[in-house]
Amino acid sequence: MIDLASVTKVFNEGTVNETTAVRNLNLTVREGDFVTVIGSNGAGKSTLLNLIAGSYAPSSGTISVNGKEVTKVPEYRRARYIGRIFQNPLLGTAGNMSLEDNMMISYRKGFKGLKISLNQKMRELFRRELKALDMGLEDRLENNVSLLSGGQRQALTLLMMVISKPSLILLDEHTAALDPRNAAKVLELTKRFITEYGLTAIMITHNMEYAIRYGNRLLMMDGGEIIFDIDGREKSSLTVDRLVVKFHELRNHDLASDRVLLS
Numbered sequence: 001m002i003d004l005a006s007v008t009k010v011f012n013e014g015t016v017n018e019t020t021a022v023r024n025l026n027l028t029v030r031e032g033d034f035v036t037v038i039g040s041n042g043a044g045k046s047t048l049l050n051l052i053a054g055s056y057a058p059s060s061g062t063i064s065v066n067g068k069e070v071t072k073v074p075e076y077r078r079a080r081y082i083g084r085i086f087q088n089p090l091l092g093t094a095g096n097m098s099l100e101d102n103m104m105i106s107y108r109k110g111f112k113g114l115k116i117s118l119n120q121k122m123r124e125l126f127r128r129e130l131k132a133l134d135m136g137l138e139d140r141l142e143n144n145v146s147l148l149s150g151g152q153r154q155a156l157t158l159l160m161m162v163i164s165k166p167s168l169i170l171l172d173e174h175t176a177a178l179d180p181r182n183a184a185k186v187l188e189l190t191k192r193f194i195t196e197y198g199l200t201a202i203m204i205t206h207n208m209e210y211a212i213r214y215g216n217r218l219l220m221m222d223g224g225e226i227i228f229d230i231d232g233r234e235k236s237s238l239t240v241d242r243l244v245v246k247f248h249e250l251r252n253h254d255l256a257s258d259r260v261l262l263s
């Protein structure tokens with residue numbers, strides 16, 4: 001589904017602040033993969049998602065989706081099939097609009113311009129979908145989104161993303177700002193939606209346990225490179241301890257003081 005071939009991203013090239021955020025990276029993500037990505041601060045994880053989404057152009061290398069090169073396709077055009085969620089729960093929804101108006105926007109995007117309007121039937125559908133989130137939102141269709149808690153808002157963002165029918169979703173620490181209970185809830189929802197809607201997903205997390213528990217494939221990044229890429233049985237038998245040892249073997253330095261271990 002996605003192919004990155006020899007992708008490098010250098011920021012501030014030729015200046016004293018030059019940083020190679022992603023270094024000669026090769027990656028193929030297959031359709032239906034749910035890939036978790038971990039790595040130290042500054043490892044290049046967010047840059048990788050930004051390159052796939054088209055927020056940044058690579059300094060060299062190519063990016064293809066379903067066999068078609070998209071390296072120069074602008075972000076707004078890739079957004080037709082890519083859904084993104086960020087750490088900040090305020091980013092995915094419009095706070096000064098009601099839940100139903102927010103959801104309507106996603107429905108229109110999902111129906112690719114087909115004329116649909118907010119009527120009783122749509123409201124019933126929204127109510128059912130919100131009820132399935134199990135966040136107590138089904139009776140709050142007319143409330144402004146700004147009144148929701150961070151967890152409720154991130155769950156709504158997730159629902160809106162899937163009803164806009166993306167084929168690929170990019171999750172950049174989307175539960176990191178939530179308390180543990182809400183984080184666990186939103187993660188379970190994420191997993192359910194990925195399965196139900198047959199999505200391909202890449203999820204950055206600083207929580208090693210989440211990275212192990214969720215998804216069928218795990219990537220570890222360091223210094224702009226993928227240093228560890230496992231799936232299948234090797235992934236399901238992984239433990240946090242083994243992951244830490246693996247990092248040490250591969251990089252010959254510890255992860256001990258890193259945020260990746262503190263979550």
Ligand SMILES: Nc1ncnc2c1ncn2[C@@H]1O[C@H](COP(=O)(O)OP(=O)(O)OP(=O)(O)O)[C@@H](O)[C@H]1O
Nearest residue numbers: 011019020021039040041042043044045046047048
């Ligand atoms: N827009 C930018 N301009 C300049 N440097 C950048 C930019 N974006 C990222 N970088 C640098 O590129 C490197 C990789 O950053 P990136 O945000 O991809 O890492 P990360 O693995 O997501 O880190 P974190 O876990 O801390 O969010 C870092 O050194 C960062 O400072």
